[in-house]
Amino acid sequence: MATTKPNLTTNDAAVLQALFDAESSPSSGVVIDPSLSPWPSSVSISEQELASLKEREASIIRQISGDNPTREIVESAVADFDALIETYPTYPSAYTNRAQTLRLLVDIQEESKTKNTDSASDDTLFTSQSSSLATRIFNDLGQAISLATPRSPADPVSNTQARLLADVHTHRGYLLLKAARAKKNIVGEKEETGRGPERLRGLAADQLEEMASQDFFLGGRYGNKVAQQLAVQTNPYAKMCGAIVKEAMRKEVEG
Template structure:
């Protein structure tokens, strides 16, 4: 990507600063988040005691280890893990981490179901379409619901409030995960990997541009809470950055054409 500092057209210092902020992921306001490692893992409003937290972490670890023990977990293994996460969440509905882990387990199940029903699962475009195929749309809806609930539970009441290390990590991962899915949905809407009838029903009425803008917002927050990949994706999907980029490129092209005619 062309650096603003090398642009040929003359820009005011303010324009340059604005454009640099749009194009440079490192200038995103991640510094606006205060991470305080001395805070308890989760806000007191979630009513998760330290005793309960230790037990919940151990139960999560046990479920995840069972999944990781098998290089290619079977459908039965995945469904068993999902059942365990369901039980955990039923007993502790305010525990954010369980929702993100259940969402990831659902992702594995979606891929498994799709790959066993498609003739060429190795095809990149087909693999991208897995989350938005008719046979997996309900599971996809559950993934979005779980990521949304995790974000709701972990997000501080005020943007100015400090967050714990665990909160920041979860919010970075959950926003980035959801942004990635929304970006896939935008691609599907454009007809690259699917069609208008793919994905969760609540997303079908949205245009590809709307989905991409939603993805950009999630990437922004993912980057704000510390995910470096999300910072880069936020820049790439930011509609204002793309618009300004097109304007700058056109101005540079005209400037260079003018120089050649002299």
């Protein structure tokens, strides 16, 4: 049986391509210039200071890189990052690494309570017991993004900037997606007071998914391939169009 092709305008075709094809994400809109200094001038860190900072960061990370670091070791690493950030408050990478260290601390605290990481892994960060640490994690990720993002989307970025922005947007998008799933898991139950990060309280699961999709889009824009795919999967318009297409195909088959 012959089939007819839908009559799509050029604009409609472009919209559908952007919605469903991760490779069409406008990552090409970001200009990465390898000749640029690692951080924008607003970071205010000299080349000599930067070399010292990198070594200091690496030293802190080595403390927690072994198998099963203790809570005391992780708390010491957090304190070291606190001191580093107090001295260099405009250094984006330190906020990223402190956020990662705080996430590890949340996991360790939960393990000590449950002795079962698998059953608690999804919702651990979004309980009232972890709300203070979760708030700090989201604040750190937001600060890293704020410090590293160029003033204009048209401004070129360095390799270091692009890599950090890709990773941090993807990290935050992943946490937002987990927050949305945690929110769905408590539907029909009374939500705990003070549950999760302060800035996410009161938001519905759909709102959290949209925020995650935006972060994945930006993570993909700066070069993270996984984020590009997740941006498509979590895009509310893509999901809506996908449902419409599936329904149209079902009717076509039935017809």
